[in-house]
Amino acid sequence: MTALGTVFRPQFPPEILRGMAEAADDSALDQLWVWEDCFSESGVASAAAALAWTERVSVGIGLLPVPLRNVALAAMEAATLHRLFPDRVILGVGHGLQVWMGQAGARVSSPLTLLREYLDALRALLRGEEVTVDGTYVKLDKVRLDWPPLKPVPVFAGGIGPKTLRLTGEAADGTLAVADQPADGVRRIRETVGPTQPIIAALHVTTGPDAAERLARAVPSGVGVAGDAETVAAAVRTLAAVGADTVVLQPTGDEPDPVGFVRFVADEVRPLVP
Structure with a gap:
């Protein structure tokens, strides 16, 4: 079965997150994602609030920019969320947009080196290990979480x-x-990462009478889907067929009814996606 999710975009004001989270939780959606785009909402704070307001839906954070977040702090925050809300947190990390990292004084000369060092340290800390590392960017001295995730x-x-x-x-x-x-x-991507690693793909979606115009404004490349539930579901099925395990349908930043978009994905698209 293809997992299906949607996104609370950073272009939306924080106060509408609760309505989107509760709509996702009350439906058949598998995931709700929040972003940590500079300089909008905090991904960790948004995820914590969404998790507290809901009981079932998984909440993903994509992506925490690794130059901006010390790995020990990220591990503490991730572990706390996992202890409070077991099996409902999906953690994503990445380079961060380099211009934003420069604005924040956090840009590094080798993002690839940082990301590898960060992933190695973060995964070890979340396993409950004591980590000492003296890398190019990640430096830890006998760091071990007091409250690592239980699994x-x-x-x-x-x-x-x-x-x-x-x-x-x-x-x-x-x-x-x-x-x-x-x-x-x-x-x-499937060919690059191998046959077993989970892949989460994201797709811009617009629906309603002005769907094509809004998609064209938001995605000049034209890669996305505008139309009714069957049109959207067909695009999801295509991505699943080529290797996506999860497809996250994201509204445009000018979506007039974000809560209604969640209900559209849950009530109309989800039944059409095996």
Whole structure:
């Protein structure tokens, strides 16, 4: 079965998160994702609130920008969420948009080196291990979490380029594909990361009378889907057929009814996706 999710976008004001989270939780949706785009909402704070307001739906954070977050702090926050809300947290990390990292004074000269060091340390800390490392960027001295997760938890990583995708296949537990990868792109990611690693793909979706116009404004490349539930479900099935285990349908930033979008995905698209 293909898992299906949707996104609370950082273009939406924080106060509408609760309505979207509760709508997702009351429905057949598997996942609700929050982002940590600079300089909008905190991914961890948003995820914690969404988890507290809900009982069933999984909440994903995509992506925590690793230059901006010390790995020990990220491990503490992730472990706390996993202890409070077992089996409902999906953690994603990535390079972060380099211009934003520069604005925040956190840009590094080798994002690939940082991401590999970070993934190795983060996964070890979440396993409850004591970690000492003196890397180029990640430096820890006998760090061990007092309250690690009670069982192993996956860490996803995301990226665009082939080098980053090879790294996610080697060093992460799953891969987050950038939004609006066409089917051929998802197929190439599957070939890169191997046959067993979970892949989460994202797809812009618009529906309603002005769907095509809103999609064209939001996604100039044209990769996305505008239309009714069957049109959207067909696009989801195509991504699943080429290797996506989860498809996250994301509204555009100008979506006029974000809560209604959640209900559209849950009530109309979900029944059409096996």
